[in-house]
Amino acid sequence: MARAYTPLVVLAMVLFAVAPVAVAFAPPEQVMGLIQRIFYYHVPSAMMLFLSAFVCGIASAVFLFKRSARADRIAVSAGELAIVFGLIVMVTGPLWGRKFWGVWWQWDAKLTSAFLLWMIFVAYLLVRRYGGPGAEKLGAAMALFGMANVPFVYVAANYWRTLHPTTNVVMTLAPGMRGPFWLCVAAFLLLYGLLLTLRKRLEDQRAAVEQLYLAMDE
Amino acid sequence: MKRRVMATIGSMLLTAGSLLAASQPPPGTAAQGDFVPVSAVQSVEQLPAAPFLIAAYVVVWLALLIYVWSIWRRMKKIEHDLADLRKRVQSR
Numbered sequence: 450m451a452r453a454y455t456p457l458v459v460l461a462m463v464l465f466a467v468a469p470v471a472v473a474f475a476p477p478e479q480v481m482g483l484i485q486r487i488f489y490y491h492v493p494s495a496m497m498l499f500l501s502a503f504v505c506g507i508a509s510a511v512f513l514f515k516r517s518a519r520a521d522r523i524a525v526s527a528g529e530l531a532i533v534f535g536l537i538v539m540v541t542g543p544l545w546g547r548k549f550w551g552v553w554w555q556w557d558a559k560l561t562s563a564f565l566l567w568m569i570f571v572a573y574l575l576v577r578r579y580g581g582p583g584a585e586k587l588g589a590a591m592a593l594f595g596m597a598n599v600p601f602v603y604v605a606a607n608y609w610r611t612l613h614p615t616t617n618v619v620m621t622l623a624p625g626m627r628g629p630f631w632l633c634v635a636a637f638l639l640l641y642g643l644l645l646t647l648r649k650r651l652e653d654q655r656a657a658v659e660q661l662y663l664a665m666d667e
Numbered sequence: 668m669k670r671r672v673m674a675t676i677g678s679m680l681l682t683a684g685s686l687l688a689a690s691q692p693p694p695g696t697a698a699q700g701d702f703v704p705v706s707a708v709q710s711v712e713q714l715p716a717a718p719f720l721i722a723a724y725v726v727v728w729l730a731l732l733i734y735v736w737s738i739w740r741r742m743k744k745i746e747h748d749l750a751d752l753r754k755r756v757q758s759r
Contacts (some may be wrong), residue, residue, distance in 0.1 A: 483716035483720055484716040484720055487720060487724075490723065490724065491723070533730060533731070536730055537727050537730050540723070540730075542725065544719045546719075547714070548719045568759045581699065590726045640731070644735070647738055647742075648738060654742065655745055657749060658748050658749055661749070661753065664756060665755065665759075
């Protein structure tokens with residue numbers, strides 16, 4: 450992985466440089482027009498938020514049941530990425546909504562549940578940072594709860610009356626829109642993997658520092 | 668007694684009937700508070716899309732760049748602490 454890291458970073462940079470060009474050449478949407486192009490970054494960011502929630506939840510479950518310190522470090526890293534990508538979703542969504550719906554925010558099922566999911570992971574990191582002894586286990590339980598919320602957030606627009614488009618939109622994209630969309634998803638996915646690796650390395654270094662402090666105390 | 672009761676009921680019915688008739692608007696006019704069709708479509712506020720689109724893309728790039736910078740900064744500090752600790756452990 451260490452050897453592949455630099456080429457993958459270069460590939461991610463190329464994809465992110467190409468993505469805006471691909472988005473610019475995508476056909477305009479009939480009703481929303483120009484503002485619909487936020488979709489090409491907003492939806493992949495939401496996908497990464499969900500992915501982070503799953504990675505954090507699964508790693509937390511492994512930590513709880515197998516006492517794996519490595520899994521705990523992955524969980525913390527994924528939790529932080531959930532906040533970053535959640536922030537992107539929470540900002541790009543209202544920018545789109547203000548133009549298309551005429552309002553910045555609506556407390557409907559989809560938006561409220563997405564906001565709550567983000568808040569769960571903000572709380573997760575606060576607990577890990579300031580929770581004191583036993584914070585790892587409490588945080589792991591919160592991460593599991595957050596992961597359990599993801600399916601509800603995903604289907605909220607399908608089953609409740611909301612302003613937000615349903616999940617059908619991605620599967621029924623026009624041919625000219627599919628290429629740029631999946632290119633953006635690939636770019637975000639690659640970036641996510643690289644950020645997770647980098648962030649985990651930071652946690653590994655922190656664990657090494659703690660081990661050295663313990664060795665010095667002995 | 669029966670006549671008085673019948674007269675009272677009859678007057679109440681007449682009063683109710685006249686009140687009901689008074690509350691109905693004359694045919695062909697809308698009452699106060701009814702829906703009134705709009706004859707002309709009013710102009711709707713038109714916000715330009717470009718500033719919102721640009722702001723969204725700027726936010727995405729800024730968030731990712733700031734996050735990468737924060738990881739880099741924390742990594743530098745940790746690596747410095749790690750090197751320092753290793754020296755101290757080795758010097759013992």
